[in-house]
Amino acid sequence: MSILLNKDSRIVVQGFTGSAGTFHAKQCMAYPGTQIVAGVTPGRGGQTHLDRPVFDTVEDAVRQTRANASLIFVPAPFCADSILEAMDAGINLIITITEGIPVLDMARVKRAIESARRGGRDVRMIGPNCPGVITPGQCKAGIMPAYIHKPGPIGIVSRSGTLTYEAVHQLTQVGLGQSTVIGIGGDPIAGSSHADILGLFESDPETEAVVMIGEIGGAGEEEAAKFAREHMKKPVFGFIAGRTAPPGRRMGHAGAIVEGGSGTHAGKIAALRECGVTVVDNLSEIGATVARSLKKELAA
């Protein structure tokens, strides 16, 4: 088991023939188990790219290849439209790597997703501005360096790309593999929240513990901590970046900004501790902390 992605996932790549789409689709295809079944680039339907059929529309791709997940590299100005197209074609897992989507575009996308979910459809969006999703040993849909991962019991959910790689690398080094690793992205409005993903990990029998990586800005980590306290039995470990970031300045990610005293590092750490999340203060200690704590649990 795993969450969201596995060896049965059939992925269509939107923005397939562009430079980012081409480079990363190739890397995903090279990861054992991954099924990239089609690509979409409007106007290039009927062609073949990387040995895969290219379609003009996502609808065509779904009809002819039974794709059930989408990986999006479409440039920011057109990306919201591509997400909505994937939804309209019936895709229920939409992973958007694209960075720089206007926040009001995401507001409109999020409304569409929520209204579909209220109607009973289990559609999920991951991202934007994220490294994607990987289920080690089964499927990679994203831009992460695959070789640092290994299959195992730890679920990871994170707002940041390279910070996730750091955590994965440390866990692998201490012998702890990962069930699924998910980047939810660094934008103020994201398709999925930390809490959404925690819920999925809690119901996944193969995940034994979760590492949650957050940063300053917003209230996603606080809400996730509350969720963990109320709905989770599995241990959760948390790291929050941005202790030294000055308020009011945007730290690279559009979502990483302390506004009007909310979303501070201290506030998030306090909320995590209060809810029983094990807080890791030193970024280099994530792997060691999880290993130590799980060993203790086994001994008990």
Place this chain on the structure above:
Amino acid sequence: MKLLEHESKELFRSKGVPVPPSGGVIDSAGKLASALKRAGKAPWVIKAQVLAGGRGKAGGIKLAKNPKEAREAAKAIIGMTLVTPQTGAKGIKVKEVLIETGAKIEREIYFSVVLDRKSAGPMIIASAQGGMEIENLVHSNPDAILKFPVDPTTGLLDFQARKLAFALKLPAERVGEFVKLAKNLVRVFVDYDCSLVEVNPLVLTPKGLVALDGKVVTDDNALFRQPVLAAKKDHEASALEREAKKHDISYIGLDGDIGCMVNGAGLAMGTMDTIALAGGMPANFLDVGGAANEERVTKAFQIILKDPKVKAVLVNIFGGIVKCDMIAAGILAALKKIKLKVPLVVRLQGTNVEAGRELLAKSGVKLISADSLWEAAQKAVAAVKEARN
């Protein structure tokens, strides 16, 4: 990007939000006479144009009843260093003032449109108690704050605006006027891709409702479709930050002495935090980005070293798309162009890490290498201490 008051009001005007008659912005008292003429009859208000709240209490806003007072006010404010709770102790130097005619204030209201992450869209925040800091009101009287989520596709609807007007206890004869203004402020937010539109205060005058102040923050991601905003200067960014941006490098200057070069925003923050944990202070936030190449690494070095406070440089790269050997080549190329006078600590991890480390080792360049970030941070802090002694 944060806009100055006069820039914010320019957007307001373009969407039909009433603002006080303006004499424009001047940068010297010599240009005052024509500005007063443009503004109209006395009294006038002379307002410092800086990106900080609390200007009034700090002496950055003055009322003038005649040209002599206006001249004194303009002379006093232009060139002054304004220190408010939002500027920090160093304060901000005032370069320009806005000249407006004064308004007869009957009542003050607080009105803003913010991007609300939870409801995933714009949200109006309003209060019948205008003029004061909304953050204080949140603590002292949270019930006095009204919150109305808005659908960005439809904008503010008439009945929603009416509800808001009645909740703000506006007199019945002002409701129609308020509905129009509130809808237009939401249009400013949506049409210009804003993340904040704040009017504090929005005032009732005998002549009608007027946005007496204006604060706008726009979404950088939307600049490709906002030509008016894209043409504006980012007043908050320092010269160095603007230079970095031109090269797609995300850089923010800080107060410490350890310069950082990192790939990824989260890891860049994590690196800053680790330096602090090791007993040092970061000199900057710097994300070279996912598509970093040799040229960009060189540029990043140049930018970091332009800050005279920097006493050591820490490079922390976790290769994913970015390959460590490319970064190593970039570091070597940069060191050929720049004479590095401070210690350099390099921590490489991830894609092609062995090739990267080998390149650095073979080059014979003097640098301190580290395996983990923690080790790198400790070494950088130690290097700075040593340089001081």
